[in-house]
Amino acid sequence: MIDKAIQAITEPRRRDILHLVREGELTSSAIASHFDISAPAISQHLKVLEEAGLVVVRRAGTKRFYGIRREGFAELMHYIESFWDDSLMRLKKAAEEEERRKHDFN
Amino acid sequence: MIDKAIQAITEPRRRDILHLVREGELTSSAIASHFDISAPAISQHLKVLEEAGLVVVRRAGTKRFYGIRREGFAELMHYIESFWDDSLMRLKKAAEEEERRKHDFN
């Protein structure tokens, strides 16, 4: 799932879509009106975002309202964080090691 | 830069490379030995990661040591966080609103 989420946010227009729906639910056509690409193109992007777990759909009659899915972003953040945390810890240890060596030589 | 960083972590092999160098600096060939693709392919991936600001190179003789660049991941995290925070705040407000309505009706 994390793979799909990362894949999904690669495309700049999909990130733009996420920025739009972050403000609140929007229909497919409302989203499309903000771009100069066709409605099907938007629909395809929304499908990718949905499959990545970054948006959710709520159907109401012929309309479909798209909104952000928090859990998806949480997963994404944790993934990035894992790199951050590990490398941070390693750097911390390296710094401490360096500090220790300094004391030994002086 | 954030665009390049996101673009960079899209490719699964590049994420694998990041996992490897997260443990500590590695040469291009050391990294290549973990994969079944050619050395040039790895080199190209490393270039993408470097241009995205996610790794740094340290040259030593004919060798080049690749290591993680924390700042790059920090940027990435902040970007993801921005979606998270905004939508979280919105949901918090929505929950409070719901709570208020409950009280009004009971």
Add this chain to the structure above:
DNA sequence: CACTTAATTAAGTGTATGCTAAATTAAATT
């Protein structure tokens, strides 16, 4: 039940991207 509205799925096309093998760069060794 035909028609409109909202959206998606399908088919086809051009560009971007990851791979390979071959050529090239650059530093160290003999």
Add this chain to the structure above:
DNA sequence: AATTTAATTTAGCATACACTTAATTAAGTG
């Protein structure tokens, strides 16, 4: 200076992906 080692750049190819238009689905509405 020639050779070896480490890595990159180049050129070419195959696939993935974002778009388009046309066709299809599905839920109201006259």
